[in-house]
Amino acid sequence: MATALNVPPATTTTTLPQMKKEEEKVDYLNLPCPIPYEEIHREALMSLKPELFEGMRFDFTKGLNQKFSLSHSVFMGPMEIPSQSSETIKIPTAHYEFGANFIDPKLMLFGRILTDGRLNARVKGDLTENLSLKANAQLTNEPHMSHGMVSFDYKGKDYRTQFQLGNGALFGANYIQSVTPHLSFGGEVFWAGQHRKSGIGYAARYNTDKMVATGQVASTGLVALSYVQKVSEKVSLASDLMYNYMSKDVTASFGYDYILRQCRLRGKIDSNGCVAAFLEERLNMGLNFILSSELDHRKKDYKFGFGLTVGE
Amino acid sequence: MASRVSLKSKGKASGKGSKASAEEKSTAQSLKEWSTWAVKKAKVITHYGFIPLIIIIGMNSEPKPQLSQLLSPV
Numbered sequence: 001m002a003t004a005l006n007v008p009p010a011t012t013t014t015t016l017p018q019m020k021k022e023e024e025k026v027d028y029l030n031l032p033c034p035i036p037y038e039e040i041h042r043e044a045l046m047s048l049k050p051e052l053f054e055g056m057r058f059d060f061t062k063g064l065n066q067k068f069s070l071s072h073s074v075f076m077g078p079m080e081i082p083s084q085s086s087e088t089i090k091i092p093t094a095h096y097e098f099g100a101n102f103i104d105p106k107l108m109l110f111g112r113i114l115t116d117g118r119l120n121a122r123v124k125g126d127l128t129e130n131l132s133l134k135a136n137a138q139l140t141n142e143p144h145m146s147h148g149m150v151s152f153d154y155k156g157k158d159y160r161t162q163f164q165l166g167n168g169a170l171f172g173a174n175y176i177q178s179v180t181p182h183l184s185f186g187g188e189v190f191w192a193g194q195h196r197k198s199g200i201g202y203a204a205r206y207n208t209d210k211m212v213a214t215g216q217v218a219s220t221g222l223v224a225l226s227y228v229q230k231v232s233e234k235v236s237l238a239s240d241l242m243y244n245y246m247s248k249d250v251t252a253s254f255g256y257d258y259i260l261r262q263c264r265l266r267g268k269i270d271s272n273g274c275v276a277a278f279l280e281e282r283l284n285m286g287l288n289f290i291l292s293s294e295l296d297h298r299k300k301d302y303k304f305g306f307g308l309t310v311g312e
Numbered sequence: 313m314a315s316r317v318s319l320k321s322k323g324k325a326s327g328k329g330s331k332a333s334a335e336e337k338s339t340a341q342s343l344k345e346w347s348t349w350a351v352k353k354a355k356v357i358t359h360y361g362f363i364p365l366i367i368i369i370g371m372n373s374e375p376k377p378q379l380s381q382l383l384s385p386v
Contacts, residue, residue, distance in 0.1 A: 064382065102369050104373075111366050146355060
């Protein structure tokens, strides 16, 4: 009897280490689905590239029901126009933008129209369970300034593939595959008919619960590496290096992202002498106050913006 | 109007060159012209009609919102 009582504990202690070893052993046939190729730098972009703006911004979103909402947005401030000389040219503008969103699990429609007639439209729909269609367009009244792009995404068990068509005879395709539960590799090709350019690129992403490291190389001369570390629940730090081997242009940036209960603060410092910060403070349910600042010490261009967002 | 232009050019070309090459050129040309015309019309339709389309789809989704909710600022 004593031996019978002794036997079960012995077997359980031997099976427990075995079970742990099986969990740690990778099941290569059951890898998770990777992130879409264009979102491979997602964490780094979220921390390092907030939507900085200059001037005043007011957004009002009114939800009519769970899926449908209208938005009204006013912006007043200087807008930068690209200029050939080293001086930045800013033109004060003010516009009102009306938008409508329809968000359904299967179909998402997003449209924004400005007072000068520009339309920004995005459509995202699931054609079948694994195949989805995404389209976006910026239409203007000026001739030859409109762009549109359609893409078909197929999500496989542990890979994703996407095919894109754009106006001006732009074709692109990309593919990303999970190789281990933490590592995924991907590649893309594109061909631009109007500019007679084609390119090929590769990307890799390694992520764990605490960090994400990505690298991307393209034949257009771009090498981009990024590393994001989640230091705690509220803080994450990100760093990023972009190198263009054709034009020998290097930019390194380092940033932080604090997600606190009432606010979200993101800041970054750049090797181009640019320091930026972006604060979103939740004053009340549905009322957010936004402060944005970007100090470019090299070009001596200082931009400050403030805004208010009402609604979800 | 675009199709009339292409017919006129077909008439002129057949008068000058051989008939086979004129027909090939005109079908390719008319196809290109029709597709350009279709893309232009689609762009105008999307430009004016996309936001009304979203509003119509939204107003018909469940639970149906009222028309007054669409126009009032609250």
